[in-house]
Amino acid sequence: MTNLPTGHSLDAVVRQRIDQKTKPLGALGRLEDLALQLALIQQTETPTLQNPHILVFAGDHGLAAEGVSAYPADITYGMVQNFIAGGAAINVFCRQNNLKLLVCDVGVAGTFAENTPEFVKFKIRPGTRNMRHEPAMTRDECEAAMDAGRTLVNGVQYRGCNVVGFGEMGIGNTSPASLLMHRLTGLPLDQCVGRGTGLDDAGLAHKRSVLQAVADTHAHFSDPLDVLSAMGGLEIAAMAGGMLQAAENSMVILVDGFVATSALLVAQALKPTVLANCIFCHLSNEAGHRLMLEHLGVEPLLNLGMRLGEGTGCALAYPIVQAAVGMLNEMASMDVL
Template sequence: MATFNIPPVNKDIAAALQHKIDNKTKPLGSLGQLEKIALQAGAIQQTLSPALQQPTIVVFAGDHGIAKEGVSPFPQEVTYQMVFNFLQGGAGINVFTRQHGMQIRVVDAGVNFDFHQHPGLIHAKVGMGTKSYLHEPAMTMIQCREAIEKGAAIVREIHQEGCNVIGFGEMGISNTSSAAIIMSLLCDIPLAQCIGRGTGLDDEGLAKKCAILSEAVAHHKGIEKTPLQVLSTFGGFEIAMMCGAMLQAAAAGMIILVDGFISTSALLVASGLDKHILDYCIFTHQSNEQGHQLMLAHLNAVPLLQLGMRLGEGTGAAVAYPLIRSAVNFLNEMASFESAGVSNKA
């Protein structure tokens, strides 16, 4: 598998950035989290004047064998139908990326459907969906590594085209199930606290989902709880591909916009492989999916927004992007006390 050279962000510039922030025409700290984002963006890019170029959301789609066991109220076919919706510009993520001048890329990571050669779709299929991990590992280790490498290659190309700020979304019926198990095993949190309602399960459906996932974890109780082993046993092709994409983005010095529950589960795996990736991450929102708050706490992450969203697709990252732009713009464009001729405090 490809190795990723992710250096920790050099903090030597932090003092100069903080000085620039503190000398803007405002009381100290009065822009709150925007000041922290400005500092982080400047440190990632190693400049006092960071720039956001060709912001992009990459949506990875993949099917899950566990969907056929009854853990979701929606049939597996919805995955490929939603991919067509993305390609036609009709999904939530299309609306928000259009609104904020962001690019969107849609990737077939492993949908159980033959798209042929569809314009606008990045064809990176590893398989026709994963296996049901109720009975066998979701994917082989070879497939897992292939997905990681394909995700990295996609981001490498996007970066070469000039993008330096990137968010990741996903589509895959039953992928909250994979995310919940990944979270439970990698964070050492009881599974029941990680499982949520996904696409809208009622109480009976939630109880059934908990029972099925508990049985699946018990079936694989002998596995090593290493990031790649957990990912290959319980993950999805879209989650594995997103993990590789995130690692490559950090290796390229890009700002990573972390979306919700499933995207953060991919980051859990990625950070288990290289903790320095977290230096490059802005956590855009706290999903309304049960478990995300605990997942963020495990990563010591403070999300920008809490809007009760749980759509996925990268929508939280897209909705939060204007705030990141505001942070960079105030750092670059807001007058200092000296330049504006405004008296600073005595």
């Protein structure tokens, strides 16, 4: 950390530096708040962004057999192949903004032959169980998925990364995300459930009915890890573990949309201080995300009406994060005028 004058906190020093830039007070709005947050995360007046990564965790869901998604479950496998081939939206946006992409199979119901630096296999099991009838994961499986996320975060930090975004792929995963939101925020389930991949009114009504049955089946669980094991997903558990590790490593955490924020809800329930490291990149068009963010007391950087996942919001918001650092480190102060 930069040496500070006696009696001055880093918060006060950075605020003063921002206020002295060649602009009216507060003229750069949210960018000023973001610059301060980055300085506090890294505990320095001059934060840097090094070797940024987006980690995309993929897993299938046994609950998809209940018809809670507009797409068949095997799309998960196909989309991971698309990530590997470089043809998905997240590949495009990462290339555009010079972000490294790392895709991890923690629970896809299929076998991948590929073994590349951008794709790692950390499969815990081939998809979760059908949580309508039994817990989605055992406690050991859940913790193993969290450990996978921790391992990947430590791996990219070892390669010099200090800013990491979290994305996911898993057909049906807005259902576990909605259930986690319901249980961890206390909000009514109907306010947490949306159309996911594009369900019509009948499909949405069916999804709500199925999720209510799941919530009733697992109503006795309250411990965050028990809730995650019973009603979560392998990719959600991996993101939660990765977020916790990133916070422990004093890394900047980029949070994507609805499903990624549900993982953050779990992480925050386990360690509330993780929130200080998080930048919420966009407001998902999935019903419930705005309420989720309001529960956390945070504001997203972007609102583009997206609901894709994959970490796409992180990749698109990253240039704004870069701009905040550039403003703090490179913009002149009033004393030059």
